Amino acid sequence: MDILQKITELREELQQHNYNYYVLDTPVISDLEFDMKLKELQELEEKHPEYYDANSPTQRVGGAITKNFETVQHEYRMYSLDNSYSKEELQEWEQRVHKGLGTTAVTYTCELKYDGASISLTYENGKLAQAVTRGDGFQGDDVTNNVKTIRSVPLKLRGDYPEKFHIRGEIILPLDGFAKMNQDLIEIGETPYANPRNTASGSLKLQDSSLVAKRPLDCLLYSIIGNNLPISTQFEGLEKAREWGFKAPKEAILANSIQEVIAFIDHWDVHRHELPYETDGVVIKVNDLYQQEELGYTAKSPRWAIAYKFKAEQASTKLDKITYQVGRTGAITPVANLQPVQLAGTTVKRASLHNADQIAKLDVREGDTVFVEKGGEIIPKIVAVDFTQRQENSEPTKYITHCPECGTELIRKEGEAQHYCPNFYGCPPQIIGRVQHYISRKAMDIEGLGGETVALLYNADLIKNYADLYELTKEQVIPLERMADKSAENLVNGIEKSKEIPFERVLYALGIRYVGETVAKKLAKHYKSIDGLANATLTELILVDEIGERIAQSVIDFFENEKNRMLIERLKGYGIQMELNEATDTSVSDKLAGNTFVVSGVFEKFSRNDLKKAIEDNGGKVGSSISSKTNYVVAGENMGPAKLEKAEKLGIPIISEDDFAKMINN
Template identity: 40%
Template sequence: MSSETEATPPPDNPYVEDPPTEFEPVEDFSDDEAREQAQRLREAIRYHDHRYYVLADPVIGDRAYDALFARLEALEDAFDLDREASPTQRVGGEPLDELASVEHVAPMGSIDQGGEASEVREFDRRVRDRLSDAGYDGEIEYFCEPKFDGLSVEIVYEDGQFQRAATRGDGAVGEDVTENVRTIASVPQRLRGDYPDYLAVRGEVYMPRDAFTAYNSERIERGEDPFANPRNAAAGTLRQLDPSVTAERPLSIFLFGVLDASVDFDSHGALHERFPEWGLRVCDRTTVVDDIDAAIDYRDRQLDARDDLDYEIDGVVIKVDDRRACELLGATSRAPRWAFAYKFPARKERTTLRDIAVQVGRTGRLTPVALLDPVEVGGVTVSRASLHNPAQIEELGVDAGDTVRIKRAGDVIPDVVEVVESSGEATFSFPDRCPVCESAVERDGPMAFCTGGLACPAQRERAIEHYASRDALDIEGVGEKAVAKLLDAELVESPADLYDLTVDELAALSGWGQRSAENLVAEVDASREPPLANFLVALGIHDVGTVTARNLAREFGSFEAIREAGAAGDTDAFEAVDDVGPVVAESICEFFRGERNEAVLDDLLDHVDPQPADTETGDALDGQTFVFTGSLAGYTRSEAQDLVEAHGGSATSSVSGNTDYLVVGDNPGQSKRDDAEAEGVETIDQESFEELLADRGIEN
């Protein structure tokens, strides 16, 4: 075992204080010289990690640290040095095929919890009664700590060396996330000081709030969906099959419990003091209190401080401090009798707006998204909300740091509805350049648009993804990852390029095989004669969704007729179509009048022949309005909607008082069913729907 104390630097190490940042070329070193310098660098980097992540007291700057780290990587690469215990392993290893299951060294149970002081006092009464019955005559003190809202993990050290890590799972068996946890900088690869021979600890992996906000902002600006909250971000990151992805994301950890060890501890407080001596990071907001009233006061103080912390907590954990008393109390089948989680009330509607990110949509529209401290709205915890457009930002006068009120309606992203408390006089300055491609941003009324068109990666990538999506041409295999790979390989620049792909080109890409390449080419070929409505959806015309596309197809019959009316700017022709008003009509005309879009359409029509729609409709369902939820067996919801409308009925996306039937398929959403109950709308299953069609003489 090492005899280092928690803050003692490795002796005679030139890379600890004021280290050099320029080095002799690695090719000038012998094998022995390389190993010696690498060993000193590893010792120094571990020391600097401990100072930064555990003690929060670094002694060198980031640039100096980066230089040491880069030098160690260069030595390990040039001399093929053993890296098993090296800090460089934090950059991630080879991708895994799947996460293996691993049995915990001891059960990782849950904790009884409640949100009322009376429940905490009842916990105290049970503790005192049981200990009295067991003959315990010591003082009952409580160790109090924040209840972190992250992902629980088990980490095992043998002879001071990091061995493995696993998620909590079902408490007995978890997922092996060893290589991913290895990349977390605040998890030491080797313990410090007078550590035990064997140690299995429990901790909580989390994503710091500031880092979460910044990372979500980057995702939005790349056109990716943001994480819902820091806990989801941490959980999703830790379960990545590629450790290098985990290494790129800003995770941290708090360690707070021992599952098994070769040493004993008298109390939780003593355990908390020993962890930093071994290099294990703990939270500094813990305390030992004399009675349950003091524990309740502690919880109230943490509730007041909650919004100022850089990590999410949703309550506090109150533990009997004496470990001998804990053994006497024992546990139920699911939870220890010596611990209780005193939960916070859910945040309601008001929260802090941390940042505003600008997302570029497939039509070039720039949409500002508010990144929030997580808040519960309508029973759902959210951490982002829509600001819709620059005009709304100006109207609200909102900026990062403001306290805002959030409103959520239905199943859509919440809105920022007002600034409750401003952090200053400023209003967020909307960018005049696209955050993705740097093209100029043009304002169109309240909206803002990137002028880059298909030259903008965000628009190009999303346009291809949308073209192949289920509601459009439904080309299986052309999803987000595939499109990104095709763009990186410069095989496609527009949807039309999909039709020029060859099996040989695809099979040559990393991660693709002959069969997957053949399948994709076959899928693309099968989309060459799409239904007109699906083709209209695939074009991504602003404000033209599935319902409007079906109405347009039924009214005009052919793509040539729609294109001709659009190019002529015939808004009256479009406004004569159900569900098309002046704004949508103008959007359609603008699309078909655009020179860039003309060229894209010409390229597409060299490969694709949209099939004319049947303009003749029956009247068997005249006056009947249907809404569908869930998946249907044998055909898609879109096809069911087409069938309804082909026979004079209406198919809408939301339930209202005018709805006649809600058709419920497999795995339905709850909100539409709740709306149907509230509006008194009849709910039927797929079998009843088909019987209704048959009764009206409609072949399905």
């Protein structure tokens, strides 16, 4: 037998044993036998480097060092799920699904909601090509080297897999593995990890992949995404994933009614503690992928899926003191400082009290014994006071009247829940917060500069606003705490590189109140430049698609402020992009300007995504549902009956994909 044949056979054999052990949980050889075969393969590969294969089983031991994780754009956005906390909310969701589809013939896939770190894996020609963290849903970090060390992630697929596709899931740390890691730390006198979820997430960002390989991470997959996939339902997707070699948990079921969904929830609410990993709820998805497309998405979440969260864990502890935080917009947030208490795997010391109304509603006072919950098992919050434990000399909480940072008298606008500090340009947390927002990933994404460093720069009197960043020198920065020569150089270089950030992100970075990512993109596309936006009137702004009076007035207020105008002039002088780059603008024409289209059905010549892109590239707007504002419905085969009925009722023209092609080609 020649060397290459021997290497190939060993690789295939080890991949099968790996699959048997980590995915099927049915090993057929001992650990010792596996290790002996792996060692034999390693020795052969070392002697014959010409036969190197990045997806060999030997690569799972790690060794690659990643100093900076590259930011990667998701080909398909990773949405978050809407949460529900009651059976009534589930039934309301089902009613919305029926209404949106115009039918009650809907089945659901029920899956456990795994408490881990979201991941998107890309496979090309049956091989793992890339692994990217969720990030902000639009882009994440490339952690491929680290994910390759996870034994349940197949490096090569089996069966009839597509040429290219993405599969989403969670990287988790099973409870027994987590307990073993903590025991090892305790034995050497180190501090144990707080909880499996955070430990799994942190593992993905370790620079040395050989360290990741030593952690007993697992990967549970649940969603296949791509073009021309050989599946028509979510449940079929889970079955296919298993056939191709993925670990798709078998607890998932197909439910024919919301009653069956609730039965699944009730079962796992009791039995979830028997699972080898943490789960905090159940995810319910419309099973049919075509129906999923028909239902579409809101700005943040799919309409075809919802997460039912198990009741949050609750604990009682003493509230020592109420303090107040000042955000970048001047909003005041009261914070309950608590005696430390264990809750859902973490030590809780602080909880949000939201605003003055919430304090009054709960009648929370310093010295009270309070019940603390994790809202969605993430953010701790006080849900009630144990009045039986209240001290006799207790006095009601008096909400502060002046800013705890700068002493300015607080204001509270009519109809708003929060108090604000109006000292926009003189209140330190507001200044620091605005610069931190400016450098953040979704905004200017300045590498080498973090939130703590911004505070150090401000406290050292080196910056008073985000424009000051562009005058920083390496020599000024080096004396800062924990700042070495290379760190200072990276910071200055990162600031310089931010001059390439496109205008729509610059506009978001400016921190105009109510102007988030989506609004910034709309305004940038409409006005093309900062000057065009600055000169817009209130009426003109309100007429821009999806820009309401509140946003419009906030934009007007921002540009009417002389200090803001001076900052923008300085940014222009430093070379910041203040105009839409035509090269990045995908606009083809404005033939469809002023028209809203709804896309429904299955098409022959276009994919639905291609259709939507063509509408936007030619100046039109894509609507998610039919209304009186819809101008055209582009209909393919099997158009949703609810949409067809509504379009006919409102008298909205229904056109084919050929009609649409003529509209944009004429």
